[in-house]
Amino acid sequence: MSRQSERSAPVAENGLFDRRQFLKAGLGTAGAGGIGLLSATPALSQTRQTWNRFPGRGLSEAYGSPSRYESDVARVGISAQKGTNGSGGCRTPLELLHGIITPSGLHFERHHSGIPDIDPAKHQLLIHGHVKQPLTFSVEALNRYPMVSRIYFLECGGNSGVMVAPEPAQKTCGELHGLVSNSEWTGVPLKLLLEEAGIEPQGKWLIAEGADAALMSRSIPLEKAMDDTIIALYQNGERLRPENGYPMRLLLPGWEGNMSVKWLHRIKVTDQPAMTKDETSRYSDLQSDGSTLLFTYPMGVRSVITNPSAGLTMGAPGLYQISGLAWSGAGKIRQVEISADGGKSWAEADLEVPVLTKSFTRFNTAWQWDGSPSTLMSRAVDETGAMQPTRQVLMANRAPGSGYHYNAIVGWRIENNGEIRNIYA
Amino acid sequence: MSRQSERSAPVAENGLFDRRQFLKAGLGTAGAGGIGLLSATPALSQTRQTWNRFPGRGLSEAYGSPSRYESDVARVGISAQKGTNGSGGCRTPLELLHGIITPSGLHFERHHSGIPDIDPAKHQLLIHGHVKQPLTFSVEALNRYPMVSRIYFLECGGNSGVMVAPEPAQKTCGELHGLVSNSEWTGVPLKLLLEEAGIEPQGKWLIAEGADAALMSRSIPLEKAMDDTIIALYQNGERLRPENGYPMRLLLPGWEGNMSVKWLHRIKVTDQPAMTKDETSRYSDLQSDGSTLLFTYPMGVRSVITNPSAGLTMGAPGLYQISGLAWSGAGKIRQVEISADGGKSWAEADLEVPVLTKSFTRFNTAWQWDGSPSTLMSRAVDETGAMQPTRQVLMANRAPGSGYHYNAIVGWRIENNGEIRNIYA
Numbered sequence: 046m047s048r049q050s051e052r053s054a055p056v057a058e059n060g061l062f063d064r065r066q067f068l069k070a071g072l073g074t075a076g077a078g079g080i081g082l083l084s085a086t087p088a089l090s091q092t093r094q095t096w097n098r099f100p101g102r103g104l105s106e107a108y109g110s111p112s113r114y115e116s117d118v119a120r121v122g123i124s125a126q127k128g129t130n131g132s133g134g135c136r137t138p139l140e141l142l143h144g145i146i147t148p149s150g151l152h153f154e155r156h157h158s159g160i161p162d163i164d165p166a167k168h169q170l171l172i173h174g175h176v177k178q179p180l181t182f183s184v185e186a187l188n189r190y191p192m193v194s195r196i197y198f199l200e201c202g203g204n205s206g207v208m209v210a211p212e213p214a215q216k217t218c219g220e221l222h223g224l225v226s227n228s229e230w231t232g233v234p235l236k237l238l239l240e241e242a243g244i245e246p247q248g249k250w251l252i253a254e255g256a257d258a259a260l261m262s263r264s265i266p267l268e269k270a271m272d273d274t275i276i277a278l279y280q281n282g283e284r285l286r287p288e289n290g291y292p293m294r295l296l297l298p299g300w301e302g303n304m305s306v307k308w309l310h311r312i313k314v315t316d317q318p319a320m321t322k323d324e325t326s327r328y329s330d331l332q333s334d335g336s337t338l339l340f341t342y343p344m345g346v347r348s349v350i351t352n353p354s355a356g357l358t359m360g361a362p363g364l365y366q367i368s369g370l371a372w373s374g375a376g377k378i379r380q381v382e383i384s385a386d387g388g389k390s391w392a393e394a395d396l397e398v399p400v401l402t403k404s405f406t407r408f409n410t411a412w413q414w415d416g417s418p419s420t421l422m423s424r425a426v427d428e429t430g431a432m433q434p435t436r437q438v439l440m441a442n443r444a445p446g447s448g449y450h451y452n453a454i455v456g457w458r459i460e461n462n463g464e465i466r467n468i469y470a
Numbered sequence: 471m472s473r474q475s476e477r478s479a480p481v482a483e484n485g486l487f488d489r490r491q492f493l494k495a496g497l498g499t500a501g502a503g504g505i506g507l508l509s510a511t512p513a514l515s516q517t518r519q520t521w522n523r524f525p526g527r528g529l530s531e532a533y534g535s536p537s538r539y540e541s542d543v544a545r546v547g548i549s550a551q552k553g554t555n556g557s558g559g560c561r562t563p564l565e566l567l568h569g570i571i572t573p574s575g576l577h578f579e580r581h582h583s584g585i586p587d588i589d590p591a592k593h594q595l596l597i598h599g600h601v602k603q604p605l606t607f608s609v610e611a612l613n614r615y616p617m618v619s620r621i622y623f624l625e626c627g628g629n630s631g632v633m634v635a636p637e638p639a640q641k642t643c644g645e646l647h648g649l650v651s652n653s654e655w656t657g658v659p660l661k662l663l664l665e666e667a668g669i670e671p672q673g674k675w676l677i678a679e680g681a682d683a684a685l686m687s688r689s690i691p692l693e694k695a696m697d698d699t700i701i702a703l704y705q706n707g708e709r710l711r712p713e714n715g716y717p718m719r720l721l722l723p724g725w726e727g728n729m730s731v732k733w734l735h736r737i738k739v740t741d742q743p744a745m746t747k748d749e750t751s752r753y754s755d756l757q758s759d760g761s762t763l764l765f766t767y768p769m770g771v772r773s774v775i776t777n778p779s780a781g782l783t784m785g786a787p788g789l790y791q792i793s794g795l796a797w798s799g800a801g802k803i804r805q806v807e808i809s810a811d812g813g814k815s816w817a818e819a820d821l822e823v824p825v826l827t828k829s830f831t832r833f834n835t836a837w838q839w840d841g842s843p844s845t846l847m848s849r850a851v852d853e854t855g856a857m858q859p860t861r862q863v864l865m866a867n868r869a870p871g872s873g874y875h876y877n878a879i880v881g882w883r884i885e886n887n888g889e890i891r892n893i894y895a
Binding site (some may be wrong): 049050089092096097098099100101102103104105107108109110111112113114118119120124125129131132133134135141142144145146147148149151152156158159160161162163165166167168189190191192193194195228230231256257258259260278279281282283285286287288291292347358365366368370394397398399401409411 | 709
């Protein structure tokens with residue numbers, strides 16, 4: 046039996062193979078149309094290069110940095126709000142990364158009054174309001190409390206908001222969808238601190254306030270605070286980065302990023318929400334009938350193919366690995382399906398382990414691109430059974446321009462010259 | 471029932487509580503001897519600080535960096551070999567980090583001829599020897615292959631080698647044991663490339679060679695190459711750091727770090743090992759009878775308490791979280807036990823999820839320190855049932871000064887003035 050004949054038939058139209066095909070014999074090995082003939086070349090003689098004729102530089106800096114050849118791997122879509130100092134956002138270049146951890150240096154940012162330069166020795170967290178005993182915690186004190194570590198995504202409620210525009214913006218995957226990142230967060234369960242202060246019976250909400258000049262504030266239901274919410278002190282092993290709330294931030298797994306208040310310095314226990322600017326005029330969902338949905342906290346299930354994606358260019362026709370990210374504020378990802386024919390047929394993608402709750406899940410599948418125009422799409426289902434909507438369904442009841450909580454299926458159009466564009470599929 | 475009376479009795483001598491006690495009611499909440507009275511203070515008035523009276527700085531650099539207040543969180547134990555340029559090592563400051571991911575900027579280093587400055591556009595991987603078709607892969611070509619992502623530890627075979635000295639070195643946890651780090655690695659399964667080249671029947675070993683000036687080389691059994699070995703291109707989401715083998719390295723999960731050849735540029739398939747310098751005179755285990763164990767590849771099961779640990783100082787007596795890391799080259803960690811009385815009694819620690827194969831596992835447990843001199847120890851068991859040996863057992867058959875593959879139980883001595891020292895427990 047020849048190598049070629051071992052290859053399975055596609056499981057969906059336009060060249061999508063079984064999700065585990067890459068790891069079976071016969072695909073990814075030499076053979077007509079296989080990836081081998083397209084990428085590997087017969088052996089060249091190994092010549093001595095400039096970098097191995099002499100010893101290299103010595104041990105790295107005390108704190109290392111990427112190769113100088115990777116200087117184009119940077120935050121993208123930097124937008125500063127006019128007339129403000131330090132308000133705006135920037136995004137993670139999703140299409141340049143792999144795996145599920147976002148390097149802290151490339152975590153998305155969204156600030157409302159710049160990044161405060163906080164001296165941790167002078168910073169304190171106050172818990173007061175409807176509590177038996179108001180308490181204050183220094184960073185040093187909090188660092189002695191029991192901590193938990195979990196890998197969670199953090200997504201801005203406004204991520205992908207540009208996708209509600211009448212025409213699809215021609216931007217990269219990161220520029221369009223990069224207000225989301227995934228980190229290992231370590232911190233103290235908020236439950237422990239609230240129990241120590243002692244919640245009084247009328248305490249039903251928390252008002253969390255940041256120490257930035259905006260004193261950015263959000264109302265948080267007590268139930269979430271007593272569930273999986275942590276006061277995060279560490280991000281990807283080290284202390285929080287300044288732009289991620291150094292020296293401490295709230296972290297509400299799965300909920301819109303704005304609620305995970307950065308530079309946290311005050312929690313007031315109240316009997317009702319405060320109706321702050323950022324939970325009324327912003328981070329709320331204006332409907333086509335003129336009403337507004339408030340307190341729509343969890344981020345919906347979604348996925349995006351990061352490779353191939355808009356702004357990149359295909360190589361020669363042949364075998365490719367389609368790779369992307371899926372996540373849900375409701376829990377774990379159960380399934381991701383890929384279409385290469387604009388949604389007419391679907392093939393199940395392979396999910397990388399571990400599949401974690403409220404975390405990025407990396408998915409991969411094998412695709413034989415024949416060089417013809419194709420539309421790639423992905424759709425995710427989470428453990429609650431929720432599936433990503435089409436853009437048409439998602440937009441049906443929205444007021445024009447209402448772009449929060451956008452989680453519709455994303456489509457990438459591949460032209461026969463290899464160009465890839467963002468389309469409304 | 472008062473808060474205090476809800477607290478469970480210790481499960482081992484000298485104040486060790488049940489592993490989940492911190493998350494139960496009654497511990498970590500206000501009460502005599504509880505952590506609350508030791509760390510939280512009654513509420514102070516929140517004063518405006520310099521950092522929230524004016525807007526902060528704008529969006530971060532394109533690639534961010536830690537807070538200026540964290541400049542002491544750096545690689546430690548930097549040792550350059552005399553008379554060489556770029557040979558030596560430096561270590562991860564384990565006691566300053568939390569969670570399981572090591573920031574790439576703090577990954578340990580061990581080089582044999584410095585860090586080559588490789589232009590990825592000119593770098594190639596050659597696979598030749600006993601293969602049907604020798605092949606060469608550019609970085610760009612390899613990046614199109616199917617990839618997998620996994621969180622794995624990487625540990626130098628010489629980690630903790632100083633622990634075989636007659637007297638315990640008075641260094642920090644990172645200086646003693648920090649030639650180990652844990653990252654998410656993404657790369658191409660080596661199996662795919664070897665299948666594409668086609669292994670001939672006499673091919674049983676691989677000689678892997680780096681593109682540094684030392685052309686550092688190791689022999690690798692074909693079985694491991696066809697198992698979970700990858701050619702890693704990404705580390706913690708982004709391309710490999712220069713000191714970690716940019717643009718590509720071998721990654722042999724669970725095996726001594728030296729075999730995961732950095733700056734990989736050549737794999738030769740052979741019928742026998744090459745007996746290179748780094749697998750004969752080095753990275754081998756000299757025994758007390760004069761014989762040497764070669765090819766002792768997997769790193770043994772081990773654990774270390776990172777907090778409290780040598781060089782740190784205890785605060786006031788009271789409740790503490792003991793936290794540390796465990797790992798094994800043979801698979802997952804099954805159990806970690808803690809002793810606070812020098813090994814006479816043991817309490818099971820809580821393992822943070824997810825518990826991954828050949829990865830750091832974070833463990834935590836609650837400890838009531840009464841202020842008296844105490845010896846903390848941890849011992850790990852992996853899924854094969856292997857348990858960390860005592861130092862006495864580990865040293866029994868070793869030649870003096872033979873420090874590779876040191877995985878004995880570590881002991882920290884806490885004095886009544888709060889000082890913490892490294893001891894041979």
